[in-house]
Amino acid sequence: xxxxxxxxxxxxxxxxxxxxxxxxxxxxxxxxxxxxxxxxxxxxxxxxxxxxxxxxxxxxxxxxxxxxxxxxxxxxxxxxxxxxxxxxxxxxxxxxxxxxxxxxxxxxxxxxxxxxxxxxxxxxxxxxxxxxxxxxxxxxxxxxxxxxxxxxxxxxxxxxxxxxxxxxxxxxxxxxxxxxxxxx
Numbered sequence: 152x153x154x155x156x157x158x159x160x161x162x163x164x165x166x167x168x169x170x171x172x173x174x175x176x177x178x179x180x181x182x183x184x185x186x187x188x189x190x191x192x193x194x195x196x197x198x199x200x201x202x203x204x205x206x207x208x209x210x211x212x213x214x215x216x217x218x219x220x221x222x223x224x225x226x227x228x229x230x231x232x233x234x235x236x237x238x239x240x241x242x243x244x245x246x247x248x249x250x251x252x253x254x255x256x257x258x259x260x261x262x263x264x265x266x267x268x269x270x271x272x273x274x275x276x277x278x279x280x281x282x283x284x285x286x287x288x289x290x291x292x293x294x295x296x297x298x299x300x301x302x303x304x305x306x307x308x309x310x311x312x313x314x315x316x317x318x319x320x321x322x323x324x325x326x327x328x329x330x331x332x333x334x335x
Contacts, residue, residue, distance in 0.1 A: 162270045166263065173259040177252060184248030191240055198233075235322055242318060249311065257304065264297055 206226055213219035275286045
């Protein structure tokens with residue numbers, strides 16, 4: 152007689168545990184991404200300080216303004232290439248973290264959907280006669296929500312791919328422009 156409330160209680164508990172697990176997983180992935188970013192920034196800062204020290208010594212040792220400006224111009228392309236490399240690495244870290252988030256979220260949503268459908272099937276087995284229309288409406292609503300989520304996921308993936316393509320195109324154009332500007 153009390154099977155339905157017990158089923159809802161068990162489903163709620165399982166859903167809470169599942170959400171906690173996904174939150175823990177996403178938090179771990181976020182920390183991994185931040186850890187990679189901090190490591191990249193520390194490495195870049197250390198390299199930048201060392202290179203700045205070397206460049207400063209070279210510039211101070213210049214014998215005339217022509218040599219000074221020649222040394223300054225020679226640094227433009229390597230610095231731009233390093234900046235582009237840094238940008239690519241940051242983008243790779245962000246893309247990797249976003250991919251992990253997406254994968255974890257998709258797995259969680261699929262599992263939750265499976266549990267909801269199972270619960271609806273279990274509850275509707277004991278539904279009174281004449282409630283077939285309500286059951287069909289509930290199942291249709293779940294199906295529509297799933298279809299909407301799938302469309303949102305596809306659109307989000309397309310947007311991320313478009314953004315990555317645009318960033319790569321900008322990086323390529325900038326990389327090609329720097330040598331030309333350095334020669335002038």
